[in-house]
Amino acid sequence: MVKRTSFEGDACPIARSLDAIGDWWSLLIIREARFGLRRFGQFQNKLGMAKNILSARLRVLVDHGILATAPASDGSAYQEYVLTEKGRGTFPILVALRQWSEEFDDHPEEIATILVDREKGRPVKKLEMRAEDGRLLSPADTMLKPRPAPRRRSAAARSDR
Amino acid sequence: MVKRTSFEGDACPIARSLDAIGDWWSLLIIREARFGLRRFGQFQNKLGMAKNILSARLRVLVDHGILATAPASDGSAYQEYVLTEKGRGTFPILVALRQWSEEFDDHPEEIATILVDREKGRPVKKLEMRAEDGRLLSPADTMLKPRPAPRRRSAAARSDR
DNA sequence: GGCCTATGGTTTTATGATGCAACCACACAA
DNA sequence: TTGTGTGGTTGCATCATAAAACCATAGGCC
Structure with missing residues (x-):
């Protein structure tokens, strides 16, 4: 497969986040959502992106639980896209x-x-x-430690970072 | 043109960083570089990505001043890729x-x-x-302010975020 | 030197993703 | 009923990505 190599199964948390928001538009959509944009047209207008790919991105973000669809607040029978807790966590x-x-x-x-x-x-x-304990850390003051095995299940799998 | 819509001229700092490191692989390459990887083969091996696109990514990262090429440390006439200050800043x-x-x-x-x-x-x-002054800030405690014009040059241009 | 292998890429080719424009569906107003 | 605005989906051309093949150089070995 020539697929876009999903990082979904990867053990590295950075790869895992990139899998959700690592493309060109997602973070910008989230940025605008933080500013209060909710409607399809608002995003499309502000970001100037093609409507089909906005549509696709919104769907992916909803699938990942970063946005949620709400049944519109101004009466009109359309949807609104609002940030979830996970979305605000970005x-x-x-x-x-x-x-x-x-x-x-x-x-x-x-x-x-x-x-x-x-x-x-x-x-x-x-x-x-x-x-x-509150000490300020520089990058050099940190290191990666293997995750303490979550009780049984011999963690021999992919030792990726 | 149908080009990848570069954000290079955009006034939003988030868009600007995404323009440099907003693709699928760049941040993973940087991550590995932080761990001490330097050689083409090491990256290719560890990340399991196609060599041509590794080649392309490395070139872009060097162009952006995130990696720098060094003339190899182990004698062999090849190059090494090391993080610059800008690269470590990620x-x-x-x-x-x-x-x-x-x-x-x-x-x-x-x-x-x-x-x-x-x-x-x-x-x-x-x-x-x-x-x-050291107060801990939540997202709601912050706001965006227009940049104080850098002396003359009527800043009427793109008022993007 | 001649041969093998490892390293560091570039080229070729197939497929997926993106961007643009056109189209459709629905709601609302005149 | 015709128009207009919103909220999308569909088609198609183009670009980027992935996999594999290919090329170039260097080092080891005989």
Whole structure:
């Protein structure tokens, strides 16, 4: 099969997320949904993407439990697409992407918006990774550990990362 | 043209990062590079991807300044691919993806590894977003502000997010 | 040197995904 | 009833991806 090599069975959590939202449009749709867009036409308008692939993406996102369809709020018999808890949980991913762009983009002056603390109106700090006890961790302070086997079932399978 | 709609000119920082690393393989290549892989064959072996597209991806990543080619360390006249500072800067993105998977995946028991604090061996906390003054921020505590115009040049252009 | 194998790719070819335009279905208003 | 706007689906041309074959170079061995 020449298939798009799904990472669904992969043991690596990064591959698994990419399987759900690792394509060109999904994260942008989620971004707009975070801004309150709900209707097919709103997404299509804002993102300027082809309607058929928007349709396909929405369906996949609903299948993955990232969006849910609601029976329309304004009376009209159409659907609305709203973020689920899982969908809202992508927020740190979006922030990480944004901050990476802000820090390393070759033309940061072209970036139109900055993410600020609503109360003070000041830019937020870079995402921080901390240990359980609160110590700030750098990448080098971390490592990967094999998952403690979930009780029996000899975990010999794919030892992928 | 039917082209892959590049987001390069877009004003949204998320779209801009997706333009560089938003495809199926790039982040996985970066992940492996973080683990110390450097050679073409190592990537090909570990990721099991077709050699031609590995070749293409590596080239794009080098073009974007995420990887750099080094003239081989073991004598052989081949190249090695090492992460640049920009490449290492993707770490929070990888962590965010990993944590999203850990939290929302339908089959979290299939995830093989956990990210731990090297010193204590305990799982790291979820990524935290803080204000300049150190307050912990939830998504709702943040908002987007238009970028303060970088001195002259009437910023009327694409007011995309 | 001649032969084998490993490494690091490029080329070829088939198929899936994307983008655009056209079309259909439904609701609502004039 | 005709029009108009919304919410999609269908067809088709083009692009990207995947798999395998092919090529080039280097090193080991005789």
